[in-house]
Amino acid sequence: MVDTIIRADAITKSFGDVRAVKGVDLAVEPGTVFGLLGPNGAGKTTTIRILTTLLEPDGGSATVAGFDVVRDAEQLRPVIGLAGQFAAVDENLTGLENLEMVGRLYHLPRAEARRRAEKVLERFDLAEAAHRTAKTYSGGMRRRLDVGASLVGQPKVLFMDEPTTGLDPRSRLVLWELIRDLQKEGTTLLLCTQYLEEADQLCDRIAVIDLGTVIAEGTSEDLKDKIGGEVLELHVDAEHLGRAVETLRGLGSGEPTQDEDTRLIRVPVGSEGPMVLLETVRRLDDAGIPIEDIALHRPTLDDVFLSLTGHAAEMALEEAEEPEPQPEKRKRRRDR
Ligand SMILES: Nc1ncnc2c1ncn2[C@@H]1O[C@H](COP(=O)(O)OP(=O)(O)O)[C@@H](O)[C@H]1O
Ligand SMILES: [Mg+2]
Structure with a gap:
């Protein structure tokens, strides 16, 4: 049997009429980064809250590091860390005070709490801001502090x-690097995300979750193989975009999609790539639409998600453009 450090067997959770998690199975090997990928409302946070003992499942069972998340919750808590949307950074404390407080929650002696707090601040490039209150921090700094707080207890298993x-793209890359470093040091990570690229870049294995169920699981490559075949990508100029898409309807193995900003048209083509490519060139030529470039590509995780669920995965694009988390929004989320 494969060695697993996180295991969920058919866990379920409802909130009133809302069946948030409907029988999720997970098996995560030690030392790996495992991605839980799904859109808003898929059940990711509920799953993570069950695995970190913050919520009891209605049904099914789960173990983390050999401890049952319900029966052995007390023993489990010191071994795990939780970072992300819901973890608390106290805005009125300094960075250092925030981290020391976490250390105290782990019952570390004062000097040890201080030592670890300083180490984390150093590592997360927050040493210079150590004595400023967190409310003066940028969105990226706050997020680093939040992840830092989850590391003070030196968890074997980290949930993010x-x-x-x-986060802005630069802060996102900084966090990605930290995640990679943590994995190198042997930490097991379970990472919830709605960003396909993030899952693709960081995760050894990915479970795609939608409407409370895991609908596919495997490496990023496995998932891409699942939909099989290739995708035809082409660019036309903005004025021809809509008409080009109409012209190509019914051609490939699925409907063409368009991106207004990049003027990219994508057509899933299955195994008929060369034929569809020729026919595309012919049709657009007949329609008098010039092609800027055209090529066949392997599918991306976006294509996988779209073909599995019939809808796109990334639904938080406006959110991603916000420079900082909005206090109002965070509050509402936490209250749920
Ligand atoms: N405390 C709660 N009370 C009522 N409904 C909830 C609560 N938490 C989550 N939900 C609902 O459960 C579903 C799954 O939510 P969640 O696990 O937060 O998804 P995700 O993290 O993937 O966005 C959503 O429909 C959400 O509205
Ligand atoms: Mg969530």
Whole structure:
């Protein structure tokens, strides 16, 4: 049997009429980064809250590091860390005070709490801001402090709930590097995300979750193989975009999609790539639409998600453009 450090067997959870998690199975090997990928409302946070003992499942069972998340919750808590949307950074404390407080929650002696707090601040490039209150921090700094807080207890297993949602691209890359470093040091990570690229870049295995169920699981490559075949990508100029898409309807193995900003049209083509490519060139030529470039590509995780669920995965694009998390929004989320 494969060695697993996180295991969920058919866990379920409802909130009134809402069946948030409907029988999720997970098996995560030690030392790996496992991605839980799904859109808003898929059940990611509920799953993570069950695995970190914050919520009891209605049904099914789960173990983390050999401890049952319900029966052995007390013993489990010191071994795990939780970072992300819901973890608390106290805005009125300094960075250092925030981290020391976490150390105290782990019952570390004062000097040890201080030592670890300083180490984390150093590592997360927050040493210079150590004595400023967290409310003066940028969105990226706050998020780093939040992840830092989850590391003070030196957890064997770290759960991260959308650690980069709402971050600017640069801060996102900084966090990605930290995640990679943690994995190198042997930490097992379970990472919830709605960003396909993030899952693709960081995760050894990915479970795609939608409407409370895991609908596919495997490496990023496995998932891409699942939909099989290739995708035809082409660019036309903005004025021809809509008409080009109409012209190509019914051609491939699925409907063409368009991106207004990049003027990219994508057509899933299955195994008929070369034929569809020729026919595309012919049709657009007949319609008098010039093609800027055209090529066949392997599918991306976006294509996988779209073909599995019939809808796109990334639904928080406006959120991603916000420079900082909005206090109002965070509050509402936490209250749920
Ligand atoms: N405390 C709660 N009370 C009522 N409904 C909830 C609560 N927490 C989550 N839900 C609902 O459960 C579903 C799954 O939510 P969640 O696990 O937060 O998804 P995700 O983290 O993937 O966005 C959603 O429909 C959400 O509205
Ligand atoms: Mg969530």
